């Protein structure tokens with residue numbers, strides 16, 4: 217009796233592990249048979265885009281964050297049209313160059329393999345490849361995600377953290393999504409490349425707003441002068457990492473030590489007692505930063521996935537299949553339509 221109970225426990229434990237492992241239902245080989253050239257196609261297109269505009273790398277990783285954080289990595293952020301996430305505040309300025317790249321990769325992959333790979337999987341793969349091109353670490357990607365049928369609600373999109381957040385607010389925001397302190401401090405290091413617009417950091421040089429966390433006065437003066445020319449609003453941009461603006465490295469943490477973090481949410485990390493040790497360590501040891509960043513990217517890219525028969529594989533990353541003309545006449549979802 218006792219041993220049977222023990223055996224049952226083991227079965228339950230194994231089932232639990234299968235369901236709760238980081239990427240249940242996913243596998244690195246998910247498309248190995250159905251789309252053997254997948255990785256080559258993605259890599260080729262990402263390299264071409266990066267050669268023309270290195271900004272595609274930060275643009276991609278921010279899109280992935282904005283996809284995964286609100287309701288999971290389901291390509292919901294790629295949808296356009298009514299109620300789309302791109303039309304909501306926090307999206308601000310997801311770059312068309314990267315949105316278009318994902319769709320053109322989708323077209324090439326579906327030409328080669330039929331409609332077998334989701335926009336959600338393609339977004340993660342493209343982000344992985346562009347991160348390496350920009351100098352960052354490789355992170356492991358398991359595949360098998362499916363695409364959302366509709367955009368995330370405005371309530372969910374507004375769970376994205378704001379640049380005005382304090383460290384306790386950031387820890388709470390990340391904690392609500394099962395992301396911990398190491399995830400916050402390392403993933404914020406994605407601000408090692410890319411740009412922001414004045415509306416995102418005007419609180420760093422507005423005199424009547426509290427100056428905590430601190431800012432280098434010369435840096436503040438430069439930002440203020442630059443943003444005075446932001447007419448019409450949104451035309452001026454500022455690099456997130458003043459030291460190596462296009463390279464993914466640990467110089468972002470140097471910026472914080474020099475009080476040259478662009479956002480309050482960045483600068484706070486080096487000031488607040490709960491995060492200062494880790495942020496300082498990352499400034500001293502790029503290997504430690506890269507190792508934690510890669511781990512946290514795996515975690516982020518596996519948040520709340522649709523798998524199996526959930527969701528769909530989109531015909532077009534910007535449009536749910538229910539809105540694609542003539543879809544009723546095409547073969548069933550799951551029986552890869554010839555394209």
Ligand code: HEM
Nearest residue numbers: 274275278281309377378379403406410411412413416481
């Ligand atoms: C910790 C909380 C975070 C806050 C408050 C935050 C906020 C922001 C803001 C306000 C912008 C600039 C938008 C604009 O003005 O155009 C931005 C840009 C960016 N964010 Fe974050 N972010 C956070 C976390 C992350 C994470 C986790 C990632 C990715 C792992 C990320 C990657 C980026 C990148 C790469 C850019 C530049 C995008 C571009 O150049 O197109 N951020 N972020």
Ligand SMILES: *[C@@H]1O[C@H](CO)[C@@H](O)[C@H](O)[C@H]1NC(C)=O
Nearest residue numbers: 296297298299300535536539
């Ligand atoms: C968006 O909403 C308008 C007005 O309700 C409607 O006419 C239009 O067809 C909708 N567009 C899409 C893409 O659903």
Ligand SMILES: *[C@@H]1O[C@H](CO)[C@@H](O)[C@H](O)[C@H]1NC(C)=O
Nearest residue numbers: 383384385387388489490491
């Ligand atoms: C900071 O760390 C202390 C000690 O570990 C903990 O009690 C406190 O809740 C943390 N604060 C935040 C905002 O997480």
Ligand SMILES: *[C@@H]1O[C@H](CO)[C@@H](O)[C@H](O)[C@H]1NC(C)=O
Nearest residue numbers: 271311411451452453454455
């Ligand atoms: C940022 O501003 C620079 C200088 O004005 C401009 O050349 C560049 O195209 C802008 N980048 C983006 C992505 O808007």
Ligand SMILES: CC(=O)N[C@H]1CO[C@H](CO)[C@@H](O)[C@@H]1O
Nearest residue numbers: 302303304305307308309310
């Ligand atoms: C790319 C994109 O659609 N950006 C939109 C983000 O949201 C603001 C309003 O909140 C729109 O003005 C932008 O066009």
